Amino acid sequence: MQVEITPCRCNFPVGQEISLLVDVSCECTLELRVFRLDELVFDGSSVLNPGSNQLALPAMTSCGGYGVDCVFKSANERAEAHTSFVVGASPVVRYGFSCNFSSDHDIQNEIDAFLKMHVDTVQFYDWSFRHDNLVSPSTSYVDMMGKVNSLDVIRHEIAMAHEKGMKALGYGAVYAASSDYWKDHPEQGLYDGAGRPITFIDVFKIMNIADAGWRKHMIGEYSKAVSEIGFDGIHLDTYGWPKAALDKDGIPVRLEESLPSFIDECREIMRLQCGKEPFLVFNNVGAWPVTWTMRSTVDVVYCEIWPPMTRYRDLSSLIGLCRTSGKPVVMACYPKAFRLDGARRAIECQLLLSFVIAMYGATQLFFGDGGAVITQGYYPDDSPLAPWQLELVRQYQDFFVRYQDLMTDIRLKDVSMTHQDWDNPEYRFSCPSSPYGEGGKVWCHIREDGLRKLVYLVNLIGNDDLWNEGKSEPPVVDVTVDVLVLKKVHKAWCASPEGGHAVLQGCTSICPNGMVFQCSIRLHRTAMIYIEEER
Secondary structure, three states: OOEEEEEOOOOEOOOOOEEEEEEEOOOEEEEEEEEEOOEEEEEEEEEEOOEEEEEEEOOOOOOEEEEEEEEEEOOOOEEEEEEEEEEOOOOOOOEEEEOOOOOOOOHHHHHHHHHHOOOOEEEEOOOOOEOOEOOOOOOEEEOOOOOEEEHHHHHHHHHHHHHOOOEEEEEEEOOEEOHHHHHHOHHHEOEOOOOOEOEEOOOEEEEOOOOHHHHHHHHHHHHHHHHHHOOOEEEEEOOOOOOEEEOOOOOEEEHHHHHHHHHHHHHHHHHHHHOOOOEEEEEEEOOEOHHHHOOOOOOEEEEEOOOOOOEHHHHHHHHHHHHOOOOOEEEEOOOOHHHHOOHHHHHHHHHHHHHHHHHOOOEEEOEEOOOEEOOOOOHHHOEEOOHHHHHHHHHHHHHHHHOHHHHOOOOOEEOOOOOEOOOOOOEEEOOOEEOOOOOOOEEEEEEEEOOEEEEEEEEOOOOOOEOOOOOOOOOOEEEEEEEEEOOOEEEEEEEEOOOEEEEOOOEEEEEOOEEEEEEEEEEOOEEEEEEEEOO
């Protein structure tokens, strides 16, 4: 029996009926249960016909992530399927990309793929006519990288994205111009220490973000993209270099000092010119200059990660810094293993990477184009995923939605470096463990809030700690956890993208340090354990 279940929107307003699309290959009975973390909030059954069935569930009254577990039964077969959905405003932004705007582009397939991965915001990459003249004067045109685009396709995809509750953002570089524009406005350019105009990949002239003329011009272009094409806002891109340069008069310009005010000016002027609040994302390439820009009026703190930030602990430290902004955090991490390594090692890399980013409360930009992964800086050079890889990625994305309320809870404080190893008796692990993601060990990331305890486990046995290198499928290991508690345990459960949700049958005993709750799980790649003591 072939079965599949997908939410019909990327999120549902509080009080609105939940709609799910269920595809089955034969007539069958569906038994369905909806959970909010470990709480059952709805169960029911339906008879389904072969093909597509739209299923209506009652409205949910609380914001958050919900999980859906389904059992399908026919006369001779039984199958299971799972999905999840978001109700109300989400504390994270699930960012995807679109880069094919040719006349034969299958828009429906792309939107369907976004829904399956719970993407709620889409970056339209390199949709523009020219980086300094975004809206093409003709419907069909060739962009600055030689890609053929259609404004009709772009507008249609934006409309379809809006129907599903997704935001659509137009890509817009903040300082890139064509040579023709620079020749007409050399006074707006940036120059190196030798007085030469700065050029990127021999195509784009780099303009002065502090120059009033350039600012006025580009903000006007962004406003046209929103007003004339229908975008909800702009993805403001940089290239990470230059960080400092000379203006036309030879005066040094330090870009980190100018970028926050440019972002704020974009918001203020676009609000007036477009008649609505623009959604703005700024690309901190290599995390530069995030400490400046995250305090601006950007809606999302977005960092594109490159060397020397090569290890898992680099990501964890950066996400921790970015989350102090109080805004959603997106890590643009492009797993190059899909381009340079084998299919199995590539997907193992991505699954571990996405879980690490999620357990620190952020999301990853990596998926789009109808079922592909970004592996390098130019998005159209993406790598399509095989069906079995897509299914594994989808399991993880379903998991992140289902448990987003815990994974983004700022009340749960990181105690990983103070509550395990050496003479810290609070947590003990039976396996080779690490509090910060060392290769060859199980990464034990711990968060606490009073009587609530959350332990994330990432199996790095047999692998290194480099986030952008291919990985071997880790061995399954038995992990026993001893947790020091002050009161009896009210509830304990574990959840994994691979193994579903299960109540833990732990035991409590007295030890020299007090009372210990002990539980055990079988760990494949990743899992989390939740323990709550009695009030």
